[in-house]
Amino acid sequence: xxxxxxxxxxxxxxxxxxxxxxxxxxxxxxxxxxxxxxxxxxxxxxxxxxxxxxxxxxxxxxxxxxxxxxxxxxxxxxxxxxxxxxxxxxxxxxxxxxxxxxxxxxxxxxxxxx
Amino acid sequence: xxxxxxxxxxxxxxxxxxxxxxxxxxxxxxxxxxxxxxxxxxxxxxxxxxxxxxxxxxxxxxxxxxxxxxxxxxxxxxxxxxxxxxxxxxxxxxxxxxxxxxxxxxxxxxxxxxxxxxxxxxxxxxxxxxxxxxxxxxxxxxxxxxxxxxxxxxxxxxxxxxxxxxxxxxxxxxxxxxxxxxxxxxxxxxxxxxxxxxxxxxxxxxxxxxxxxxxxxxxxxxxxxxxxxxxxxxxxxxxxxxxxxxxxxxxxxxxxxxxxxxxxxxxxxxxxxxxxxxxxxxxxxx
Numbered sequence: 001x002x003x004x005x006x007x008x009x010x011x012x013x014x015x016x017x018x019x020x021x022x023x024x025x026x027x028x029x030x031x032x033x034x035x036x037x038x039x040x041x042x043x044x045x046x047x048x049x050x051x052x053x054x055x056x057x058x059x060x061x062x063x064x065x066x067x068x069x070x071x072x073x074x075x076x077x078x079x080x081x082x083x084x085x086x087x088x089x090x091x092x093x094x095x096x097x098x099x100x101x102x103x104x105x106x107x108x109x110x111x112x113x114x
Numbered sequence: 115x116x117x118x119x120x121x122x123x124x125x126x127x128x129x130x131x132x133x134x135x136x137x138x139x140x141x142x143x144x145x146x147x148x149x150x151x152x153x154x155x156x157x158x159x160x161x162x163x164x165x166x167x168x169x170x171x172x173x174x175x176x177x178x179x180x181x182x183x184x185x186x187x188x189x190x191x192x193x194x195x196x197x198x199x200x201x202x203x204x205x206x207x208x209x210x211x212x213x214x215x216x217x218x219x220x221x222x223x224x225x226x227x228x229x230x231x232x233x234x235x236x237x238x239x240x241x242x243x244x245x246x247x248x249x250x251x252x253x254x255x256x257x258x259x260x261x262x263x264x265x266x267x268x269x270x271x272x273x274x275x276x277x278x279x280x281x282x283x284x285x286x287x288x289x290x291x292x293x294x295x296x297x298x299x300x301x302x303x304x305x306x307x308x309x310x311x312x313x314x315x316x317x318x319x320x321x322x323x324x325x326x327x328x329x330x331x332x333x334x335x336x337x338x339x340x341x342x343x344x345x346x347x348x349x350x351x352x353x354x355x356x357x358x359x360x361x362x363x364x365x366x367x368x369x370x371x372x373x374x375x376x377x378x379x380x381x382x383x384x385x386x387x388x389x390x391x392x393x394x395x396x397x398x399x400x
């Protein structure tokens with residue numbers, strides 16, 4: 001089935017934010033996988049709130065995103081927004097592990113949302 | 115304290131504006147009472163945004179501008195806050211007076227924010243008055259940004275309002291409602307220019323309450339030249355608006371440089387975002 005909201009045609013994007021309070025992570029990743037912009041410099045995503053867990057199972061399957069961003073060479077900031085009691089540093093370290101070496105650790109940021 | 119007094123006025127203005135942070139009136143009022151130099155440095159923040167909610171307040175402000183004409187160049191933002199308990203048909207009088215009174219005085223006005231404007235009435239006569247009143251905003255030649263919050267206005271009036279502002283580049287609409295007006299509301303003499311608006315920035319947020327406003331406004335924007343000029347879009351997407359948002363992005367997507375999608379749903383139920391088509395015929399996922 002075809003997405004009714006598609007960003008596939010947004011080929012000039014330099015900044016993309018997907019703020020999502022309750023959709024499944026799969027929906028986000030399906031959308032992210034459509035990124036074809038050669039100019040994307042800023043990407044901000046909201047992590048789903050999976051309670052207190054800070055292990056791999058608390059994060060969505062980010063393999064598709066890692067694969068997509070491998071090609072986005074000019075990405076200058078990859079920001080994850082999350083809401084939950086897990087220490088920010090712990091989430092940041094897990095994300096840096098997941099994205100290494102496709103995305104430089106220095107451009108990955110974690111900020112707390114609402 | 116003496117060191118603070120010797121600060122250049124521009125730095126003092128910046129410090130005071132940061133302390134005010136667009137909302138902390140208590141701090142700003144305190145700053146104006148420190149000394150003459152602090153009071154002078156506070157003026158930019160005090161008069162940056164003016165809020166008017168009644169004709170009496172408008173007259174009061176007009177009197178202030180007559181007393182001290184230097185204030186006219188300090189006002190960058192005008193907020194028209196219409197009282198919710200006013201009968202609808204009395205609002206147009208204030209709306210009509212705003213451009214007549216202020217357009218020639220506020221020479222550095224960049225933003226107009228309208229809160230609570232309702233153009234609903236069973237009798238069409240007040241609507242006709244609104245058409246004239248909103249057309250009058252064409253006199254605000256410097257205004258680049260229009261923000262509507264909790265307004266009730268159909269797309270033909272919205273189109274008239276936004277295209278009336280000759281320099282408009284930003285449009286923000288939050289919690290908008292669409293009334294039911296008969297077609298052909300706008301007389302031919304008042305039909306907005308097809309060359310406008312030329313928006314660069316768009317922000318739409320209709321909240322969680324169902325309203326046909328999102329599809330109506332998105333479809334209207336696609337029909338305007340803004341389809342080619344938009345560069346930055348922020349949309350709060352409800353499941354009921356998915357089809358209209360998809361249609362909108364397929365049209366303007368290639369020219370966009372910044373996109374923010376905020377997904378919302380009514381109840382947070384998996385059914386609302388499931389892969390299978392919903393009864394309303396919309397879906398967000400594959």
